Amino acid sequence: MTQLVLASTLYGAATVVAAIEAGQLDGDERRVLVIANTTPIPELTAAVDELPGFDVMRHHFDAVHSYNCAIAPFHPSLWAPRRDDAEVVERHLRALWELGDEALELVVESIQVAPARTLASVFGSSRITVYADGLMTYGPTRTNIGPWIGDRVRRVVHPDLIAGLRPVLLREYCTPSTAFDPDVLRGVLERTIPSIDVQAMPTSEAGDPPVLVLGQFLSALGVLSSDEEHELHRRMIVAAVAASATTVWFKPHPHAPAQMVDDLVRSVAPGTQLGVVPATVPAEAVLALVRPRFVVGCFSTALVTAVRMYGIPGATVGTDLLLEALRPYENSNRIPVTIAGAVLPDLELEQAPPRLVDLSSPTVATALQPLVDTVAYCMQPTLLAGLAEAAASWLIGNVDGPSQRYFKRRRLTSLALPGGAIIPPWIRATHPVRARGARVARKSKRVVRKLRRVIREARMV
């Protein structure tokens, strides 16, 4: 058996390497890494294997290939062969990557979308292991990936970021998940640090570590407008200063345009010491190198990483805004926002340096699991029909409490769950089953009317 690993970010590659070192991807004869560069213009950005930190991971793989080269000039996030062409493409990729006729195990991230989904359909008989893409793994599968892929997934492997919390991803296929110690991941990430160019890092005075603000890039996804995003970042900095930060470092999202950062720097209040971490330095490296006093973010995975792996206090800003702005309800960022909002303090309410939450304590996961499961059910009620009863009974006791903000009344109503509006049975057309009945009835009425009209016109002629 050969393992074919697909990675598109350095963090993803580090997760795989950590899983290997933690003994989760049991040793096989051959391991081939395929690297996809999924940035908007991959021709002009460095792929994972061109990044300086990659060298410490290379020895885990017998061969490294570029997916972008294999499918050039097309974009890996979009290209996929027609269904019946998959076999032909498999033949050629096997030849190109020297895979022979060996049985394959695919190790991929984000199975719902290209390129992972493309490779899963091209190598149509392979076993599949899915590894975590940050907090998103805790949420439900975005779409129905179909049995030809879903049934082949053997396991979901993820770092135990929230100790004991079970991912909802692929639960519709009863896929087991296995967690590994996040310290192993930290170990891998730390080995990459010596090769990172920290020349351009801002400076901080000894004894006064900065507060790290993690930027997001939600305007690219259409979740927020650029103005709203700018305001969110500004709020984070203001809240950090209000919580007695003297020096603030802003770490922009790796794909954020330079313009966005320039605008932010120009808009902060005079007197605020704001440093900008260059895009080439990963947030994890900053955490390890300067150990910030605390970390502020909205729902980035690095926020939870800081708390869990580095013992640095973390706080959120703007989770309420995001819980409202994420549309539709099943937007896959909802679970990361829910987790960040539920386990970490809100800096704007605290107005003080946040305390450290112990994410390794099982009590956090025990309290969080039913919330995550219930939000996940509301996001994907068709895929996760098995969670309906548990969701209903949990909502009875919790929907009026502080957890209310994670749900939308409209969604609860349409799923006939506690917390939704009570609608008299004769107009309960929003209930999924009744709604379908009503649609069918309306449609048949239209068909009958149309038939009558056709007959009438035919008679007139």
Added chain:
Amino acid sequence: MKLSVIVPFYRAEPFVSLAIENLSRHADRDVEFVLVEDCSGDRTLDALRQHSVRLPGARIIERQNNGGLAAARNTGLAAATGRYVTFLDADDWYGPRYLGQLLASIEHFGCDFVRVDHVQVHGRRRTIARSPEGRRDEVFSPRDSILPSERSSGIDYPYAWAGIFDIERLGADLMRFDDGLHTCEDRPWLWRLYLTADSHAVTGLNGLFYRRNVAGSLTDIGDRRQLHFIDAFDQIIAELAKDPDAEQRYLHKAVRSYCAITAHHLRAEGRFPPELRDELRRNSSKAMHRLPAACLHEVFAAMADRRVSILQRLMRRYGP
């Protein structure tokens, strides 16, 4: 210096950083990058100065007045020192190793110019755009790539940047674009090239990524400069008239292209403001009436589709 890459910049500040990043991936001691700043009047020049420090072989040429793409390319050509020259638009980019392969192709074929395919980019969707010339990797006279007129041929692939040109063999005059044309500048330039050059080749290299529908690009907006297609084609017809032999063989093709592009603009006239629409109609009608009547008649007979009725109606209504 072997190769000069001419890149005009006009109000392209958001693309400067990417453009320099792109070119720096193809820097080589045999290659110079002629970055022509077309008097944008915004921060484009500052951005160019700031970013080009990391581009070996970069030369910034400032224009004193804004002249449009054709004039900017001419400025670049005048400054270029390479034997070969190629063009690039500021918002487009190259795939890995493209420039080296492009240079190798013309050195291999040893002809006057080489034309290549390219990739059109719409967000993450990409399509391969091939030159309609089917004879690949062989050297032949570009005159043989003009006909037939009833289907697309090499000359109907009007992208100056999809190729590489040997200035030593072609001569600086032949390479010059028509100053003052803001759109359609590639057409008369290409016709001159195809009529005059001795040899060319077409090869299946597709490493240039051409961004379609960039906000504010000329093809989207109804702008007076869009009407330059009339001047461009008048130029082609005028030059054909100088060479009776060529006129006899190729006039039909030129007139047909002229009709096709005119009909295209008339069909899409909705994007123009009313006064410009009127100007488009009157000028197009005049242009059609100026064409040799016998040839136009033949073209209409051969086209035989909706475009003909659009043009005939226009000519009747607006007159010469």
